[in-house]
Amino acid sequence: MLSTISTSQTNQCLAGITIACKDDKWFVRTVALDHSHELCPQTSNLIRVNRKLNMLAKHTLEVNDDAGVRINKSFMSMVGEAGGYENMQFMEQDARNFIGQHRRSLCKKGDGQALLRHFSKMRDLNNDLFYDIEMDEGNRIISVFWADARSRAACEEFGDVVSFDTTYLTNKYDMPFIPFVGVNHLGQSILLRCGLLSSEDTSSFVWLFICWL
Known part of the structure; x- marks a missing residue:
């Protein structure tokens, strides 16, 4: 069995090693x-294998995030x-990944279970309630989507x-609340669906739109 050779995506550099397994x-x-290019040892600290967040950086990011400071501003302050x-x-992407994990970990403290109980109770009251919850490998909430009976009926009439x-x-996890809004026959905005996302990446939006459909 041989390893595959991977070239640099930017300059087709073939520097590296290949390994094989036998017996x-x-x-x-x-x-x-x-x-095939000049080396920049001074930037080797930003190679993936060398990047790391120490305890001070993690604490600073957590405190700033809990205080409502946006990640890019927090990161730029640390750069300064x-x-x-x-x-x-x-x-900055490492900081964003860490804060994403930090926000999701908050759901372990009971709020996630409270949300599930709330949806279950609402479903008992009205079976037309639809909801879906995406979890990560640690059973923490990543994304939420829901639509009550009134919203679903409105979508049938005004979902064009x-x-x-x-x-x-609007919440302490800094998870964007995502309203799906339509317009009724009186020209008024009406709520059709709702969502919460912990990350605004492609996979999260794909999940959200699949729920919508």
Whole structure:
């Protein structure tokens, strides 16, 4: 069994090693040390394998997030304190990933179960309530979608044109509240569906629109 050779996506650099397995033993097959580009040792701290968030960085991000400071502003403040990007041990995306995990971990403290109990109770009162909840591998809530009987009926009548907005941040988890809004025969805005997303990435929106359909 041989490993596949992966080139750099930006400059087709073939520098690297390949390994092979024979008789349950791994060995180095080829070594290529020549790069097709200039090296920048001063930025090696931002290579994925070298990036890390220390305890101080994690604490700062958590405190700022709980205080409502946006991640990009929090990160830029830390860059300034470090004296520039070249002195950082992580990137903004690493900070976003950490805060995403931090927000989802809050659901372990009982709020997630409370939400499930609420939906179950509402379903008992009206079987036309629809809801769906996406969980991660740690059984923490990632995304929520729901529509009550009134909204579903309104969607049947006025769902030809629908808009949705992800700019509402009205909860302590900083999960955007996403209303799906239509217009009735009187020109009034009406609520058709609702959602909460912990991350505004492609997979989250795909999940949301599948629920809508």
